[in-house]
Amino acid sequence: QKEVEQNSGPLSVPEGAIASLNCTYSDRGSQSFFWYRQYSGKSPELIMFIYSNGDKEDGRFTAQLNKASQYVSLLIRDSQPSDSATYLCALLMDSSYKLIFGSGTRLLVRP
């Protein structure tokens, strides 16, 4: 069983809509969660990280963490065509240096 699961997509949303990206994980020892954005042909770029249950907002982005249900989400409000990319979810297990990445969800924002 994969440790981090993401729907590969593509998730297609119209410009201005809210894009909701989800990630589930299997290890209850996971403590820290990260969202990266990767444009085609480019390296991943850190968008947000979240450690505690609940919501964390940064501009148009909101990360949501529910450790009891073992999922983490990324909401993108007012989606723009420039948000079209692959979004990678990653977790850091307790007492580890290593990030475990999901395979990513491709987001397409239609003008």
Place this chain on the structure above:
Amino acid sequence: SQTIHQWPATLVQPVGSPLSLECTVEGTSNPNLYWYRQAAGRGLQLLFYSVGIGQISSEVPQNLSASRPQDRQFILSSKKLLLSDSGFYLCAWSGGQGAAQYFGPGTRLTVT
């Protein structure tokens, strides 16, 4: 601020040739350093990580090796490349255990 460099940006090498990819980090000391590979249309595969000079942990048995000769320098090498070594090689750094990782621009390697 911290900056991470990788070179070369692209590389085309024949099967059986050697490889050396370099990564350097500026603006921080004693970073944790990582090498990842991303095959076309695939996820990120952790190859090596290092928590200090001369300390290398290997995640995947293969024909690649890594070295950390200086605090902020991380090198990925191979004596003989295979076709399956083609991919996008990414170096990353983090500030310590539990910290986020930040990626360099990557090296796109094509083995022919």
